[in-house]
Amino acid sequence: MKKMIDHNALLLQVMAHDLLAPLTATKWQVELLEKSYKDKEKREKYLLGISASTELGIALTKHAHVAGKILSNAYESDIAKTNLPQEIRQATAELKMQYERHGLILEDEIEDENRERELDVPLTKLFIWSIAKFFLSCVPPQTKVTMRGFRAQKEAIDGKYIFLVMANNVPNAQEYVNLILSQEARGALDQSFVFSKLINDVAPYLNVSYSADAQSDGISLEVIF
Helix, strand or coil, X not given: CCCCCCHHHHHHHHHHHHHHHHHHHHHHHHHHHHHCCCCHHHHXXXXXXXXXXHHHHHHHHHHHHHHHHHHCCCCCCCEEXXXXXXXXXXXXXXXXXXXXXXXCEEEEEEXXXXXXXXXXXXXXXXXXXXXXXXXXXHCCCCCEEEEEEEEXXXXXXXXXXXXXXXXXXXXXXXXXXXXXXXXXXXCXXXXXXXXXXXXXXXXXXXXXXXEEEEECCEEEEEEEC
């Protein structure tokens, strides 16, 4: 009999691992600050580091809270009027520290959109984080992941906003694309699966569509807002 995957337990394991990094960084920077409190330049550097680590920890905790409700079918929408590219930029900025810690490069090219949308901001950020974490789980170190945002040019989807994530040099690229499309876990500790599951579960709440594709040794995921 095929073993069932406990999505909440797997997400908890992943989030605990992610939260350990900024918490450890904060503790380390506080210790350095105590030793260098008389050096103004070092003090400012460590304070900035503590602030960045704290912000990352808060963002991750919020993601865990929302994701837990999604996976347990208990989520209630939190809609507000806001600018989509602005929210995407903030979400990607929060991800860069995690990517750097794993030896990856995250580049973002998010174009402006001169309009406001009715948007669930916490869920949108969780969605983008889930996509970014999916790529982080399948892309080898020293690889560049590019996130692009732009208005749709095709007549059929005019007025829509495209969010595109791409990476090259991905081993078994087609296998990961199949994972996004089929939602089949490859094992009890498959991190790629929990993020593909979140992508799939969150999309209907946001009323967005997405597709994934593999080209030679690369992988791409396109979202239409």
